[in-house]
Amino acid sequence: MPHIDFVPGLPGIRGPMAFSPETARPLNELVNVLLRSNANHPDSTLSAGERELIGTFVSARNDCFFCQTIHGAVASHHLGDTDWSLVQSVKQDYANAAISDKLKALLAVAGSVQQGGKHVTAEQIEKARSEGATDRDIHDTVLIAAAFCMFNRYVDGLDTWAPDSSDLYRYRAQKVAEYGYTHEDHYMPPA
């Protein structure tokens, strides 16, 4: 049971966001800028799908069911991973997943950030650069990983409810891909 009486039926982060619209606004703006707008920046080599993968990977390391499932579903949607097997392989063993060496190097950075910012080493940054990551990619990777360490704690620290049905996450992934994170829409599918 959630620690606060949120509006019933709102999954995961949506409960606390409805409870606190003043903080929800910058939170949604942050995630929209980081996971979507910046994918189109000329100095970025990270696609929206790869950005979602980084968020999913960190959420899995934090064992946050809601965040890893919804962002995994969004990543899969962007990357054409219809059976979710690519996302699963990144969560389980990214070093052997079918992703670029650059993304593997950035996931190593993200994994260090998840443990604590000081775990990031100069060697990890060098490796990411040598695989083609720009400063902008490195910045965004660190901030995506850090931000998910916040979102995961917000969701789990308040013991929010997460639906089990993969259909719901697939439905939401499609909506997120279409509208982003700052669009107000009805969360649940039409009855």
Added chain:
Amino acid sequence: MPHIQLNNDAPGIRSLVIYRPDTGKPLYELAQALLRAGSPDSTLSDAERELIAAFVSNQNCTDFCRNSHAAASRYLFGEQASIVDQTLQNPETAPISTKLRTLLTIAERVTADARTVTDDVVATARAEGATDGDIHDTVLIAASFSMYNRYVDGLATLASDDPTDYVAMGERMGTLGYVVPKPN
């Protein structure tokens, strides 16, 4: 030296939001909403909010955030400024309310592993007078500083060792709040 070229020599998070105002804007708006306004039914003062931020940053060993938010908290506590260092040293013996002590327990658990925030610790905080807004705001302050700390340390930003630098910073934070700095 920072891991990436930030093109400014500001310290800590200021160097990052000058480098990237697109993400800096929501990051500062979040800090302002959480550390100044707070939930409508919250009983936490601004000084206490800054103290929770400093407490979490201390737990995460992020010197810049600990020192700057401790300085803001001292500024806002005014004559009771010594509460800040007593709390950072040992919240059990510090002269703070039992309610704040129970909220610091929640913050500590969110920071270490959010899944350890049990019904019991929340019930204890409520019994001491914590409102829904207090619990929400405490969890999100602790969660957000788990982000800010990682952002500041993960990119190896600069931090001053000189305590007087933080006094000025604390006064600015205590009076102006969180305003994205202009590039220098």
